[in-house]
Amino acid sequence: MKILIKQAKIIDPTSSFNGRTADILIVNGIIQSIGKNLSAKGARILEAKGLHVSPGWMDLFSDFADPGFESRETLFTGARAAAAGGFTDICIVPNTQPAIDQKSTIAYIKGKAAQLPVSIHPLGAVTRNTEGRELAEIYDMRQSGAVAFTDGKNAIQSSDIMVKALQYIRPFNGVLIQLPDNKDIQPRGLMNEGIVSTRLGLQAKPAIAEELLIARDLKLTAYAASRLHLTGITTAASLKLIKEARQKKTAVTVSVTPAHLFFTEEDLQTYDTNLKLNPPLRTTEDRKALQKGITDGTIDCIATHHIPYDTDHKMVEFEYAKNGMIGLQTAYAVLNTALPGVSQERWVELLSVNPRKIMGLAVPTIEEGAAASLTVFDPAQKWELTADAILSQSKNSAFTGKPLTGKPLGIVHNQQTNLFEENR
Incomplete structure (x- = not known):
């Protein structure tokens, strides 16, 4: 499984890449490369304006x-x-x-x-x-x-x-x-x-x-x-x-x-x-x-x-x-x-x-060779939670229909990907 996150700002105080905007290539759950203009044949690509990535x-x-x-x-x-x-x-x-x-x-x-x-x-x-x-x-x-x-x-x-x-x-x-x-x-x-x-x-x-x-x-x-x-x-x-x-x-x-x-x-x-x-x-x-x-x-x-x-x-x-x-x-x-x-x-x-x-658990880091445990998010995206979009078994949220700013776009974790807003 290959995932390529394009042009994401890295927010990770434990990483040498903290604060930098870069591509992140993940292969079989491991961060293989972090850099500019990366490509990988057959990779699922996440590319959108305002992407941020953190542990x-x-x-x-x-x-x-x-x-x-x-x-x-x-x-x-x-x-x-x-x-x-x-x-x-x-x-x-x-x-x-x-x-x-x-x-x-x-x-x-x-x-x-x-x-x-x-x-x-x-x-x-x-x-x-x-x-x-x-x-x-x-x-x-x-x-x-x-x-x-x-x-x-x-x-x-x-x-x-x-x-x-x-x-x-x-x-x-x-x-x-x-x-x-x-x-x-x-x-x-x-x-x-x-x-x-x-x-x-x-x-x-x-x-x-x-x-x-x-x-x-x-x-x-x-x-x-x-x-x-x-x-x-x-x-x-x-x-x-x-x-x-x-x-x-x-x-x-x-x-x-x-x-x-x-x-x-x-x-x-x-x-x-x-x-x-x-x-x-x-x-x-x-x-x-x-x-x-x-x-x-x-x-x-x-x-x-x-x-x-x-x-x-x-x-x-x-x-x-x-x-x-x-x-x-x-x-x-x-x-x-x-x-x-x-x-x-x-x-x-x-x-x-x-x-x-x-x-007392290990803190994941965004470095080449590290296991990918990532959250992908956009701090500027405006949205509202609808009842139909609630994925919990129960729907008891007081935030339904309220204007919100900042949206998680998904995770990469346990050699799995759950990216909810993706471009292939």
Whole structure:
């Protein structure tokens, strides 16, 4: 298989070709040549104005719902959506049935995903069935291929369980991923507590529910001398706590979702259930703080929190709708649209380089002789997501029909190509 990408700007901080515009010839999954005016008989050619190429993007927090909830998503449909969104690697949360809490489920995921165009990395559950009561078989899952540990959408509430897990993963330099949500505080909250929730008449969850759990987990991480990744951070106060912990050398990294960089609580005035998220959308001031965290380096990476739900779980009254929306296909476009002043180098750092560093995985590079793990994209292309173009099993996106700037054109990965806009 030969692929020739013509006149693409290379965005790769690890490459000697970074910032240069060149042709890239890929033969049987290996980057054979990088240069000007390359040609290759029989090659599939990708040539278009504004092409950019970077190391393949990686997502740290997606729900593919397989096994057990295949009506919402499968490994196949999730990988298809990921490829269309420019992602070559996806970490999937363990909130399945059965949960990814033992080595046999890890083996099931890895075996079923072996031939997919996207690499699937299972996240092992911290506790059995992600119920927060007793530790799962963490070491066995690590040996079987779990890249990190989390209870996914179920935040760990017990301090005792949390500190034991942090201590358990320390010898192999593991990382624990936590979505901060103190469920003792307004567990039925539907949105952020404030003026908007009062005006809309919706039960609300205060920001302190997030901030209290972050404060606790930062102290426990320092005590255990372990590694913590906080995902789905939404408030200015949360970022302040993280900055203070880093000054004390606490090993904490942080990710935010594209949705929280784009929307605020004000957008809920239409009662769009696709915007019912956990953690909820916050204030305009909080969004500004998150956006500043992107530019000043406080935020380490992006996590899509791709959470598919079928119509039965979303086309209902706001109170009864499930939390979450899909996000893989629109992630880059949302980021590029919400923060047009951020450089493409910074987006590649947030989408490709830093996620792998956090997970302890090798970062692919664009060099001759290297394995091709590439994302092809156009930062200037304007487009809108239509319902028909959604490749996930579920269609719960709040970005359908919204004008977006910047489009992934596909990936080259695992000796496969998924190029969605190509000239032959």
